[in-house]
Amino acid sequence: LAKTTQPISMDSYEGQEVNITCSHNNIATNDYITWYQQFPSQGPRFIIQGYKTKVTNEVASLFIPADRKSSTLSLPRVSLSDTAVYYCLVGDIAGNNRKLIWGLGTSLAVNP
Amino acid sequence: DTGVSQDPRHKITKRGQNVTFRCDPISEHNRLYWYRQTLGQGPEFLTYFQNEAQLEKSRLLSDRFSAERPKGSFSTLEIQRTEQGDSAMYLCASSSGLAGDEQYFGPGTRLTVT
Numbered sequence: 462l463a464k465t466t467q468p469i470s471m472d473s474y475e476g477q478e479v480n481i482t483c484s485h486n487n488i489a490t491n492d493y494i495t496w497y498q499q500f501p502s503q504g505p506r507f508i509i510q511g512y513k514t515k516v517t518n519e520v521a522s523l524f525i526p527a528d529r530k531s532s533t534l535s536l537p538r539v540s541l542s543d544t545a546v547y548y549c550l551v552g553d554i555a556g557n558n559r560k561l562i563w564g565l566g567t568s569l570a571v572n573p
Numbered sequence: 574d575t576g577v578s579q580d581p582r583h584k585i586t587k588r589g590q591n592v593t594f595r596c597d598p599i600s601e602h603n604r605l606y607w608y609r610q611t612l613g614q615g616p617e618f619l620t621y622f623q624n625e626a627q628l629e630k631s632r633l634l635s636d637r638f639s640a641e642r643p644k645g646s647f648s649t650l651e652i653q654r655t656e657q658g659d660s661a662m663y664l665c666a667s668s669s670g671l672a673g674d675e676q677y678f679g680p681g682t683r684l685t686v687t
Binding site: 510548 | 575577608613614615616617618662664666675676677678679680681683
């Protein structure tokens, strides 16, 4: 199972773009990269998922270089409500082994 | 509200007692997961069901923990002879198993063992 490494914490200000990078050097061919957001006392919430290149949805973008050994979650124009913990996960979503390893995540603080 | 519900939301129990938690997933989802999360840590995988079959169980899960998913619908997680180290948030998630396999999490059950 691929292990991920993320910064423990980040600080930003309202209106700025935030980029959180995740390292996954031993990612396997069948692995996808998924990001979740978690607010205190709530369960995690799916943000975005990708396999290669770039994926964009209504809340974020995910950039994955050709070697797939890292990925960057980009949050455009953050607001105070984006203050949360962000988790990067790597795993084979199609396989029967669905045990994903969750790291410590990145605690993002958005300041006014 | 993600559509996944858990009951109870909070449970306080004395060491040595048994507790049971329930998870009701999104009805059309065939995959169901249980996680445990302590303060400052990411969710820790406990077990996973595909319909009623328990396909994966963490080696970290002691014999005091058992989970069931009869008929592939709701699931229960039982902890026998609780210990103070069992105090944590217990999260349930479900997914359709289709493209993306996005997991939808419930609000969790916070267990405090005194």
